[in-house]
Structure formats: structure tokens, C-alpha cells
Amino acid sequence: MSETTHDSAPPRDVPLAELAARHGLSVSGARPSLPGYVRQLWGRRQFIVAFSQAKLSAQYSQAKLGQIWQVLTPLLNALVYYLIFGLLLQGRGNMENEEYVPFLVTGVFVFTFTQNSVMSGVKSISGNLGLVRALHFPRASLPISLSLQQLQQLLFSMVILFAIVVAFGHFPEFNWLLVIPALLLQLVFNTGLALFFARLGSATPDLSQLMPFVLRTWMYASGVMFPLQYMVEERAEGPAWLADVLAANPAAVYMDLVRYALIDGAYRDSVEPVTWLFGLGWALVVGIGGFVYFWKAEERYGRG
Structure with a gap:
């Protein structure tokens, strides 16, 4: 009886990893190189835009006023802050209504942009596990699209913001164009922050319950409702360096840049040119750092 040979059968003593590499096989879901990951994201750019638009359309689909709530929510928040900090607590400093109302509404709209980006980022992986587990795509697509x-959503709201600014006597001028680079820098910062918290939120879903308290504290420390210099140095009698530190935090920086663009007068004169360098620095550090931090855990999302 002749012995049958199987030339295609792998030798038993060859490690599986070596055998897979010999035949061009790779680990399913393995993390690509950083440049390769960027190329994958660019290849999914249409999906990223379409997903963001679909989420925007669905956000208020159950409400009778629909997309109007995109504007009503920050406006109602601004009204509450005006009553409490503008009238009751007199936290406006030396600003009259003509300057304080645009100051307040701009701060609310700009901070809400960052706040909602962080909250969306925290839930971007844990809230879309079905999509993550069913399809193969770069997971950073989700926090970026959100x-x-x-x-x-902010751009819809900006129409109302412009109308309020004009109604209180601040008319369009060349400086208004500075809103564009200010919001682009904030978008890069927000995206990096969303990516950072997306990784944390994927491992710790309870983080989404904690973040509202963190964000509310950040809001109070950023001068959304009151000028920081006045509140820290005059009302709280704190040191000048504390006001400078708070003014350099990214939320305060991007609010100041948009306020500088839209509101003329004494407040514009108080915004230092170095604020633009802070805005650029925060965008680069957090944008790039958040992206790399998220990419390092790419193969772990949706598992477990």
C-alpha cells in the first residue's frame, strides 16, 4: 500500500504567525500605521459627512419644533444666565446691555459647541456598538463626524447670534471674518477632545454620567456668563495671575476670539493678540494628541 503525500499541508513545527506572514495574512482588525489610518479616514470622508448630517436630522425628529431647538436651547440658557448673572448677581462688570448681551450669547453658543462635541465624543463608540461590530471602518470616523x-448645529445658530449682535448695535465689519479661523481652530480642538473622550468612554461607559458635572465646572471657570478679570480680581479679590490662567484655558480662548471678532468696543480692546497663539496652540496639541491617543486603541473598540 503506497503512502500518500500532501504537499500543501503546512509543517507542524512552523509557527502560525510565520505561516500567516508567509501567505500575506494579517490580524483581523489590527491597527494600521498612523499615515495609513489617515488615508483610511480620507477615503471615508463621504461617510463621515453623511453620518454627521443624518445625526443632525435625527436629533430633534421627535420634537414638534424640530430643528428650531438647535437655536432655542442655547437662547433659553442665555436668558437664564442673563437673569441670574446679569441682573441678580450683577456679574457683568462695567458692561451695559449693548455689550453684555452679545458677550453672553456669544459665550453660550461657543461653549455649547465644545460641550456638545465632548458629550457626543464620550458616547460615540459605546453608543454605536452595533455599527462598530458589524462594519470595518476607521473608528475615528464616529467622533469626527459627531x-x-x-x-x-452651531452654524445654524450663528444666524441668530449675528442678528442679536446687530440688534445691540454691533454692525458687520471686516473683523467679523475672523469668526471663520476662530471656529476652525475650535473645531480642531473639539475634535481632538472628542477623540480623547471617545477612547475613555468606550472603556468606561459611566463616564457619560460624570461629564455633565465636569463640563459645568469648566463653564463657570471660563467666563461664559461674566468677564473673568472682573469676577476674579474685583468680586472675589483674587490674584491677577489666577484670572490670566483661567483666561488661557481653551474654552475661554475660543470664546474671546469670537467675541473679539463680533463685538466692538472696550471688550475687544481687552483681548490680547496672544490669544490667537493660545487658540492655535490648543488646537494643535489637543487635535493631534487626541487623534494619536484614539488611534493607539483602534483594535480594541467594540470588543469585549
Whole structure:
């Protein structure tokens, strides 16, 4: 009886990893190189935009006023802050209504952009596990698309913001164009922050319950409702360096840049040119750092 040979059968003593590499096989879901990951994201750019638009359309689909809530929510928040901090607590400093109301509404709209981007980022992986487990795509697409959703929402709101600024005597001028680079820098910062918290939120879903308290504290420390210099140095009698530190935090920086663009007068004169360098620095550090931090855990999302 002749012995049958199987030339295609792998030798038993060859490690599986070596055998897979010999035949061009790779680990399913393995993390690509950083440049390769960027190329994958660019290849999915249409999906990223379409996903952000779909999320925006669905956000208020159950409400009778629909997309109007995109504007009503920050406006109602601004009204509450005006009553409490503008009238009751007199936290406006030396600003009259003509300057304080645009100051307040601009701060609320700009901070809401960052706040919603962070909250969306925290839930971007844990809230879309079905999609993550069913399809193969770069997971950073989700927090990036949700940050774009928040930008679109802000742009809708900007129409009302411009109307309020004009109604209180601040008319369009060349400086208004500075809103564009200010919001682009904030978008990069917000996206990096969303990516950072997307990784944390994927491992710790309870983080989404904690973040509202963190964000509310950040809001109070950023001068959304009151000028920081006045509140820290005059009302709280704190040191000048504390006001400078708070003014350099990214939320305060991007609010100041948009306020500088839209509101003329004494407040514009108080915004230092170095604020633009802070805005650029925060965007680069957090944008790039958040992206790399998220990419390092790419193969772990949706598992477990």
C-alpha cells in the first residue's frame, strides 16, 4: 500500500504567525500605521459627512419644533444666565446691555459647541456598538463626524447670534471674518477632545454620567456668563495671575476670539493678540494628541 503525500499541508513545527506572514495574512482588525489610518479616514470622508448630517436630522425628529431647538436651547440658557448673572448677581462688570448681551450669547453658543462635541465624543463608540461590530471602518470616523454635526448645529445658530449682535448695535465689519479661523481652530480642538473622550468612554461607559458635572465646572471657570478679570480680581479679590490662567484655558480662548471678532468696543480692546497663539496652540496639541491617543486603541473598540 503506497503512502500518500500532501504537499500543501503546512509543517507542524512552523509557527502560525510565520505561516500567516508567509501567505500575506494579517490580524483581523489590527491597527494600521498612523499615515495609513489617515488615508483610511480620507477615503471615508463621504461617510463621515453623511453620518454627521443624518445625526443632525435625527436629533430633534421627535420634537414638534424640530430643528428650531438647535437655536432655542442655547437662547433659553442665555436668558437664564442673563437673569441670574446679569441682573441678580450683577456679574457683568462695567458692561451695559449693548455689550453684555452679545458677550453672553456669544459665550453660550461657543461653549455649547465644545460641550456638545465632548458629550457626543464620550458616547460615540459605546453608543454605536452595533455599527462598530458589524462594519470595518476607521473608528475615528464616529467622533469626527459627531464633531462636524455640532459645527453644523452651531452654524445654524450663528444666524441668530449675528442678528442679536446687530440688534445691540454691533454692525458687520471686516473683523467679523475672523469668526471663520476662530471656529476652525475650535473645531480642531473639539475634535481632538472628542477623540480623547471617545477612547475613555468606550472603556468606561459611566463616564457619560460624570461629564455633565465636569463640563459645568469648566463653564463657570471660563467666563461664559461674566468677564473673568472682573469676577476674579474685583468680586472675589483674587490674584491677577489666577484670572490670566483661567483666561488661557481653551474654552475661554475660543470664546474671546469670537467675541473679539463680533463685538466692538472696550471688550475687544481687552483681548490680547496672544490669544490667537493660545487658540492655535490648543488646537494643535489637543487635535493631534487626541487623534494619536484614539488611534493607539483602534483594535480594541467594540470588543469585549
